[in-house]
Amino acid sequence: MKVVYTDVLVIGGGLAGLRMAIAAKRRGHDAVILSLVPPKRSHSKAAQGGMQASLGNVIKGQGDNEDVHFEDTVRGSDWGADQAVVRMFVNTAPKAVRELAAWGVPWSRVRRGDRTVIINGQKVTITERDEAHGLMAQRDFGGTKKWRTCYVSDGTGHAMLQAVGDQAIGSGIPVHERAEALALIHDGGRCYGAVVRDLIDGELTAYVAKATAIATGGAGRLYRVTTNAVICEGIGHALALESGAAALGNMEAVQFHPTGIFPAGILVTEGCRGDGGLLKDVDGHRFMPDYEPEKKELASRDVVSRRMEEHIRKGKGVGSRFGDHLWLDITLLGEKHIKTNLREVFEICHHFLGIDPTKDLVAVRPAQHYTMGGVRTKPTGESPTLKGLFAAGEAACWDMHGFNRLGGNSVAETVVAGMIVGEFIADFCDDPGNEFNLPTGLVREFVEREQAKLDALVASRGTEDASALKARMQEIMTAKVGIFRTGRDLEEAVAELQQLLARSRNIGLRTPSPGPNPELVTAYRVQKMLKLALTVAYGALTRTESRGAHFREDHPRRDDAQWLKRTLATWRDGASLPELNYEPLDIAKMELPPGWRGYGAKDYVDHPDTPRRQAEVDALKTQYAGDRFALQRALLPYDDLLPARLRGRNERIDEPFGGTGRAA
Amino acid sequence: MSMFRPTATHKVIPLVPADGAQPGNGGRIRVHAMRYNPRDPGNAPRLQTYELEQAEGMTLFIALSEIREKQDPSLQFDFVCRAGICGSCAMVINGRPGLACRTLTKAVGPDITLLPLPGFELIGDLSVNTGKWMRAMSERLEAWVHMKEAELDLTRIEARMEPELAEQIYELDRCIECGCCVAGCGTVRMREAFVGAVGLNKIARFRLDPRDTRDDDDFYELVGDDDGVFGCMSLLGCHDVCPKQLPLATQIAFVRRKMAAVGFR
Ligand SMILES: Cc1cc2nc3c(=O)[nH]c(=O)nc-3n(C[C@H](O)[C@H](O)[C@H](O)COP(=O)(O)OP(=O)(O)OC[C@H]3O[C@@H](n4cnc5c(N)ncnc54)[C@H](O)[C@@H]3O)c2cc1C
Ligand code: SF4
Ligand code: SF4
Ligand code: FES
Numbered sequence A: 001m002k003v004v005y006t007d008v009l010v011i012g013g014g015l016a017g018l019r020m021a022i023a024a025k026r027r028g029h030d031a032v033i034l035s036l037v038p039p040k041r042s043h044s045k046a047a048q049g050g051m052q053a054s055l056g057n058v059i060k061g062q063g064d065n066e067d068v069h070f071e072d073t074v075r076g077s078d079w080g081a082d083q084a085v086v087r088m089f090v091n092t093a094p095k096a097v098r099e100l101a102a103w104g105v106p107w108s109r110v111r112r113g114d115r116t117v118i119i120n121g122q123k124v125t126i127t128e129r130d131e132a133h134g135l136m137a138q139r140d141f142g143g144t145k146k147w148r149t150c151y152v153s154d155g156t157g158h159a160m161l162q163a164v165g166d167q168a169i170g171s172g173i174p175v176h177e178r179a180e181a182l183a184l185i186h187d188g189g190r191c192y193g194a195v196v197r198d199l200i201d202g203e204l205t206a207y208v209a210k211a212t213a214i215a216t217g218g219a220g221r222l223y224r225v226t227t228n229a230v231i232c233e234g235i236g237h238a239l240a241l242e243s244g245a246a247a248l249g250n251m252e253a254v255q256f257h258p259t260g261i262f263p264a265g266i267l268v269t270e271g272c273r274g275d276g277g278l279l280k281d282v283d284g285h286r287f288m289p290d291y292e293p294e295k296k297e298l299a300s301r302d303v304v305s306r307r308m309e310e311h312i313r314k315g316k317g318v319g320s321r322f323g324d325h326l327w328l329d330i331t332l333l334g335e336k337h338i339k340t341n342l343r344e345v346f347e348i349c350h351h352f353l354g355i356d357p358t359k360d361l362v363a364v365r366p367a368q369h370y371t372m373g374g375v376r377t378k379p380t381g382e383s384p385t386l387k388g389l390f391a392a393g394e395a396a397c398w399d400m401h402g403f404n405r406l407g408g409n410s411v412a413e414t415v416v417a418g419m420i421v422g423e424f425i426a427d428f429c430d431d432p433g434n435e436f437n438l439p440t441g442l443v444r445e446f447v448e449r450e451q452a453k454l455d456a457l458v459a460s461r462g463t464e465d466a467s468a469l470k471a472r473m474q475e476i477m478t479a480k481v482g483i484f485r486t487g488r489d490l491e492e493a494v495a496e497l498q499q500l501l502a503r504s505r506n507i508g509l510r511t512p513s514p515g516p517n518p519e520l521v522t523a524y525r526v527q528k529m530l531k532l533a534l535t536v537a538y539g540a541l542t543r544t545e546s547r548g549a550h551f552r553e554d555h556p557r558r559d560d561a562q563w564l565k566r567t568l569a570t571w572r573d574g575a576s577l578p579e580l581n582y583e584p585l586d587i588a589k590m591e592l593p594p595g596w597r598g599y600g601a602k603d604y605v606d607h608p609d610t611p612r613r614q615a616e617v618d619a620l621k622t623q624y625a626g627d628r629f630a631l632q633r634a635l636l637p638y639d640d641l642l643p644a645r646l647r648g649r650n651e652r653i654d655e656p657f658g659g660t661g662r663a664a
Numbered sequence B: 001m002s003m004f005r006p007t008a009t010h011k012v013i014p015l016v017p018a019d020g021a022q023p024g025n026g027g028r029i030r031v032h033a034m035r036y037n038p039r040d041p042g043n044a045p046r047l048q049t050y051e052l053e054q055a056e057g058m059t060l061f062i063a064l065s066e067i068r069e070k071q072d073p074s075l076q077f078d079f080v081c082r083a084g085i086c087g088s089c090a091m092v093i094n095g096r097p098g099l100a101c102r103t104l105t106k107a108v109g110p111d112i113t114l115l116p117l118p119g120f121e122l123i124g125d126l127s128v129n130t131g132k133w134m135r136a137m138s139e140r141l142e143a144w145v146h147m148k149e150a151e152l153d154l155t156r157i158e159a160r161m162e163p164e165l166a167e168q169i170y171e172l173d174r175c176i177e178c179g180c181c182v183a184g185c186g187t188v189r190m191r192e193a194f195v196g197a198v199g200l201n202k203i204a205r206f207r208l209d210p211r212d213t214r215d216d217d218d219f220y221e222l223v224g225d226d227d228g229v230f231g232c233m234s235l236l237g238c239h240d241v242c243p244k245q246l247p248l249a250t251q252i253a254f255v256r257r258k259m260a261a262v263g264f265r
Helices: A015-026 A066-076 A083-102 A156-170 A235-243 A301-316 A335-341 A343-353 A409-430 A440-459 A466-480 A487-506 A518-542 A610-623 A628-635 B060-071 B130-141 B163-173 B186-190 B196-208 B216-223 B237-241 B248-264
Strands: A002-011 A031-035 A113-119 A122-128 A175-177 A179-186 A191-198 A204-214 A254-261 A278-280 A326-329 A362-371 A374-376 A389-391 A565-570 A579-584 B028-035 B046-053 B090-093 B096-099 B111-115 B122-124
Touching: A002 A015, A002 A191, A002 A409, A015 A031, A015 A156, A015 A204, A015 A409, A031 A179, A031 A204, A066 A083, A066 A628, A083 A156, A083 A409, A156 A409, A156 B130, A156 B163, A175 B130, A179 A204, A179 A235, A179 A440, A191 A440, A204 A235, A204 A409, A204 A440, A235 A374, A235 A389, A235 A518, A254 A301, A254 A343, A301 A326, A301 A362, A335 A343, A343 A362, A374 A389, A389 A409, A440 A518, A466 A487, A466 A518, A466 B060, A487 A518, A518 A565, A518 A579, A610 A628, B028 B060, B046 B060, B060 B111, B096 B237, B130 B196, B130 B216, B163 B196, B196 B216, B196 B237, B196 B248, B216 B248, B237 B248
Parallel strands: A002 A031, A002 A204, A031 A175, A204 A389, B028 B111
Antiparallel strands: A113 A122, A179 A191, A191 A204, A254 A362, A278 A326, A326 A362, A565 A579, B028 B046, B090 B096, B090 B111
């Protein structure tokens, strides 16, 4: 039996995993990163539009700060987020983006003077300040009050991953590429590492670590139509779920992005609309203002996606042999803008649609995009129920996104959580109380169990085809657990997914070879993915309200009285459904009590505690008027939740520190 | 356009389909893919032909995925983003290195010959280990920003940079480490340790970046030899095949001039 020992095992080499490993390494702990693919090919690479951080450099971002970012994020989440975690996040995002600037990310910069932009379909001239010249620029994004999204043309994720990946190489952190974690090694209360399969030769190795972190990204491939990369299959989520000890939070919260190109589902960034692009229907009519007069194309993603589908249902879609779609019109932005700031979009339209977006309309329809749910953690990033297991990034439910995440908040989360959770992992490793004496029998038992499962698949004379099961699962998820959900559809989905899960125990391989066999990979993954799909569908069936991206046509209102709580799913070995529990969100501790989001539906069922908390908040606002920092501390203290080195205010043009440095 | 030349890293095999399939016939395409498992000594490289119906907008990603799902679940290849962004899927398509995911079958069919990218360790069939090569190159060239201070004060306003400079750096930073330039390079065939256009472009990128403290003497230490910029024969096989259209020709020439200047001192 091969065993690798390390202090920190990071499963996942995207932005979140790399940044966590760097943090741990800089504190003197050895880290090993596992990745299915070379880390710079992780899906973080595909983020185009940008990263939110309230720098307030551009004139349209003037007045932005942590408070505004906080409110936008909580409203975006439809009050599903943990507000203390959102505070930790918004205060660290400016630090994270500035660190990345120092690491070499070529953030697009502000140029002083006049420039023409498109706002609400009109050309408008805005004037950038002299004192902002050369600082990082921000663009507009959905669901934000200020222009806050820092960007590198439309290759933001690419440039970020490049810089963070390079720093990881510079820090000498080994990445074991083409390695797949198959199971966590644990005793029900403490995690000791993972059983890992080498995707080149098929061999299993046990990785034993003081701290194990899941940073495996999203699970978009549960769906047929998704913007996610083909490796975003949720295997990291499944590792936690199959442990039986760690819980997954809010898996029913699945985001659909308004502008997947039709029919392939490849994303064109929200920056298209942020920069002034419009959505149009079969008649060439710009329909979003009819539905959302305030935010129009730039309401949050869940809202825009639903409005688009609603418009298609009214017969206003554009017919094609693959079904109906709508148009994205960016021609009004002009060729120069498109070829510099939306270059990736230009290339995608050119290569995949054979069109020129400076002249032609782009066929789009909403596609699965983001997994809000994930491994439930405390604010430190550690699982509350499985000691030594941490999670960060899209795979985690840290929970700053609640039921809908804002564009630009995800790559921001990866690096912010990477920094914060990385520090807590280092603290965890420093603590002598966390040393362990691992019985080798346990490691052997886990490796043997995984080997036996693989051997059984290879030897099986089963009649089921793994690819066919996967395709059927993806079909069900897209058709019945999508943007509009009903109890009846969800019941059918759950029932059929259960059948698929049972059938997946009877998979037979056409090429039964044990080595680097892609069919074997599909086979063991689909068994895990089906459990995850069931967790999504069953959670959605059970949640009889609509919140953020989770929309029930038969329960169209947000119901704070019943459902202001987080779904926690665990899976018992051999079960055919997850066990669901709920974790209430405490209104008494909210800085922003539940209310209307500022876009989308206005009717919701209030929680009985909301008026009381709202009155407290209002009183504090009067008491501390004029001092936003004191007010914030009175509303929701969070500073002690942050690692010491990441505390502190953020300097801005309009909030200078003066010559002496760091403010309190 | 330069023609692709196979390298010594894997066996040269004929570019014509082994089974002599005829071109033509409307909606059908034939994919002739190299099959070879280097861990199985008894097995020699060969082309295997798969025939399938061409769908509208079909890319090689879609075609190969369909082959794996419906015809041959053992065929190995690498796709991740399937959107031309991550650099995973470079292979030799009808004799020319390119990204398979953004190649439309109708642009290269009806007979499409696919070979793994030469210059890299073969994992199996169309899958090569570009990740390992790129990591080794990055370590050798210390391809990361070498910062002034170890600990930054992250609470302060960021250092300024001219917008044009940021754009110039991004222009070079757009490399997706796909390996096409390495596959198209004659020097790589003769010098295994040659850093390739991808490596020289990285040097150009970090040279441009004011946040990197290194100067030309430092860069000379890294690339001032025949495995670096002086090994390059300027045949520009790299330039024509870069899917991101990086300005490799000008950048290589530029780095060479700067390094030569250091060498003469
Ligand atoms: C097309 C697209 C565009 C986007 N644009 C934006 C944007 O503009 N702004 C924004 O904020 N967000 C954007 N997002 C979202 C954002 O990019 C992702 O949420 C984020 O990058 C995820 O980062 P991560 O580090 O959590 O995971 P990833 O980058 O997905 O990395 C996951 C890692 O885990 C590894 N892995 C997975 N499973 C295993 C396993 N079992 N064993 C070992 N390793 C494993 C993978 O190899 C990979 O290295 C976009 C997403 C998409 C799909
Ligand atoms: S110009 Fe240099 S790097 Fe490019 S192909 Fe020729 S020898 Fe290789
Ligand atoms: S320089 Fe171009 S061809 Fe070479 S690795 Fe980078 S993107 Fe690929
Ligand atoms: S799969 Fe990412 S570039 Fe082709």
